[in-house]
Amino acid sequence: MGFNTSRRSFLAKLGIGVGSIGAVAVACGKSGDSYNDRAADYQKFKDERAAAVSANGSAGTGSSGGHGTAPVVQAQGHLDWREMDRMHKKGVEDFVANASKPSGKYGGQPLDFKMEGDVKVFNLNAVATKWEVRPGETKDVFAYNGVLPGPEIRVTEGEKVRIVFKNELPESTAIHWHGQKVPNNQDGVPFVTQPVIEPGATYTYEFVANPSGSHMYHSHHNAMEQVGKGLLGAFIVDPKDKSKHPKYDKEYTMVLNDTLLGFTLNGKSFPATLPLTAKLGEKVLVRYMNEGLMNHPMHLHGMPFQVVAKDGWLLPQPYMADTLDVAPGDRFDVIIDCDAPGLWAFHCHTLSHAESPQGMFGLVTVLIVEDPNKA
Ligand SMILES: [Cu+2]
Incomplete structure (x- = not known):
């Protein structure tokens, strides 16, 4: 089309x-x-x-059908209910099969670093490449170190950080450290705080990591297209003093995006999204990050979550919710007390971001709470 x-x-x-x-x-x-x-x-x-x-x-003409606005509208009223059920079922079966043995590449893994004196040094590049959003649907993307989301950069509050960045894109770019209190000239906005980083050029960012919490890094040049095509990642700053922070057993990051690659959760669309898993009784921290253009009310079935931080800042009064609207640029940290065993749907509640007559797609995953006594 x-x-x-x-x-x-x-x-x-x-x-x-x-x-x-x-x-x-x-x-x-x-x-x-x-x-x-x-x-x-x-x-x-x-x-x-x-x-x-x-x-x-x-x-998309993947096995589970179309997954955007247009085909949803066109398809309504034209699918036999048995065919509809078959497609929905297949999507879930594909998700479960992939969950136990993920195929294809996944992004967001912690980025290696080396210490130079007391500085934590990371190497990052940006490339134009292909990325499979879900089986049968491969897109032209821009990616940090070739993956979506870009690798997770993880540092500790107060640590000196250096990011040596090489632009291997066919266009200029720059990186903004979203949520970090950086010196003005490290803020990554071309022509406002720095020259653009032209194709082939290398640029080094250096700052002290602060504040702590869930932050992001992304392009701030031609950003609607560059971030939309994948130039995004998590920048997580662990607190120096964890005593005031809520305790949890494991954590997940959910980077949301919604434009040029469709509705993606950590660079993938259901059924290629991965589940969150926990054992009964564990507390799971989820870091929501919205890199898209739309709000996404993220909703977990079966259990509420406690909202503990906004944009990295601990809330003076945490609150309970089961649906949390995550606006563009927002980060929220929530803690799930996994007290209900089973497979629980976990999705954006703007339904056009999650389900079509042909089945679920986009911003959908599952929280699996395992009961060790029923193995
Ligand atoms: Cu949504």
């Missing part, structure tokens, strides 16, 4: 006419060039985003 056809059909389905933003601008009597330019830019951005989502949704 071509770019324009795709965009028009997507907008038509939503009942949105092209140029509606421009009409609003005129109706409001704001006719200054800069306002109209901005309105036009905004419309262009919205069109491109809609086209990206639509194009992604219509591209």
